[in-house]
Amino acid sequence: MNLQQRLEILHQLRQYISEQPIEWQNACRQAEQLNNWFTQRFIQTAAEAVANNFLNNDLLRDWADHYHLDDNVTPKTVGIVMAGNIPLVGFHDFLCAFVSGHKQVCKLSSKDDVLLKHLVTKMTEWNPAVAERVQFNSMLKDCDAYIATGSDNSARYFDYYFGRYPSIIRKNRTSVGILTGSETENELSLLADDVMQYFGLGCRNITKLYVPNGYDFVPLLNALRKYSWMFDHHKYRNNYDYQLAIYLMNNIYYMTNDCVVLIENEQVFSPIGTLHYSYYEQQADVINSLKGNEQVQAIVGNDLIPFGQAQQPGLMDYADGVDVMAFLLGL
Template identity: 50%
Template structure:
């Protein structure tokens, strides 16, 4: 499939538009004020989609959607085969703003058509950006379709959901080419020698999007005897998160459950730390486990990689991510480690 230069240009124009909006104190001419309406409406529709979180997502996409970034990414693939366009259905998640945008980007730049089934939690932002793309490249009007009912006439599926919904996806979509994503969580390995700057950066990995993303750190691994005081001091700047009523409700509820169950917790007034072997912690809770050997811990994480999206560490070994970067993925940081573009080009 040859590089879709007009479509690349449409995404570059979108990146420029978002960059101008985000860098100019979120003010635009009257003709461009619709983005303000989209942000407000998205926040009213989903209380977790605060203006700050939406703007963070828009800034990250503005940073990625440059001609240099897009062409450098696409250069890793054989785009010269002239295959017939396929129709790809995308079942999108809605846990954080624009979480399914990367899948849309991949489908369109691979030369295929897309059927989008939006999450009920994120029904405003993506259609707004799709409309802008179509204004830049009218041919996209025949390649982007939003569906509300049953998927029909598709050649492949990309579906993201919970462990429960993934079983239904497997049942309905297993006969054709598919990528089906389940619940995953992200973890951080602390060595006890981190600087305050590194721990403050980690707080962004924990609290961005209220911790609702699969790339948010929901579990700490700390050396036995670890002193949590430097950690609590470093994350204190994030204390205002408790002012958000939905987050505060979750904090109060989880704290009450743990106290009534007489479970041992650490608490700083806006974040609960609970020793737990699990990976996926509730909102306002961070699980932690002790380790004795870093090498053994990394071997364990490798064995359990199907449950883990990102590993954050100071050492940054292999594919591990530096503190503060989990919600800043690059174009080739594919969810669940599955190369979406490669999948699409082989249809």
């Protein structure tokens, strides 16, 4: 497949996702049956983001032109270990390898091993040459390079097995928000998406807020209520109840709107059902303290990533700030 054919089949994939044929709907239901965190609502949210932000034909061509892509790449085999915290979380790595012209062998997480397989199966039906470019395997051996995403613990194993090869190894990350207290009702509603989408399981989900001294939390708590339906999800409810019980038993001050608990805590990572916050005096001091923090994926706020855009990365928004396409083209 040449570059033109690869871009054309990705455009066809965008149409397939957007039209939501019965085959795709069945795959989405199967994904939810295997992983209850993957609700139909959040699968569709993730799929729409992929279709609009990654598979738009004009955006893809601009992306390819940025790297001066052509058909002179000597194909290497790239092993990709994908996470499974939110639906289609590994799609961008798949896309980079596919568009660059390399072959890839993907090891999917058991939590998310339906959706991408289904999409690649459809692509193979449209053009059998895709099968030569994309394979799935539970073991990654004899690859020329590796991209692996996982926890801090798994990263040590990835480094042991893949460290002697060209590799990108990712650890745990999360995102934070910086508020001024002057946010509009609409901005707080968009912030609620950044916090609550995917039950807060994504590395681009906000798990920590920085607020000015004297901040009024009532408008924020009201905005977060747009996700009160999550309280009916048994896994989320169990986590919420467990964390709330701990705070009660330890006499820890908390605020809640009956769908998320707010706790003052310096840690940027917060448990499911909980949102951490800290007070600040100068916003510039917060931004400076976050520079170089390897735990932080994205920072949302005024003059930063806009509210509501944390879970809407574009083609050039690479995880951990590592340019995957440049890495692949440099093999």
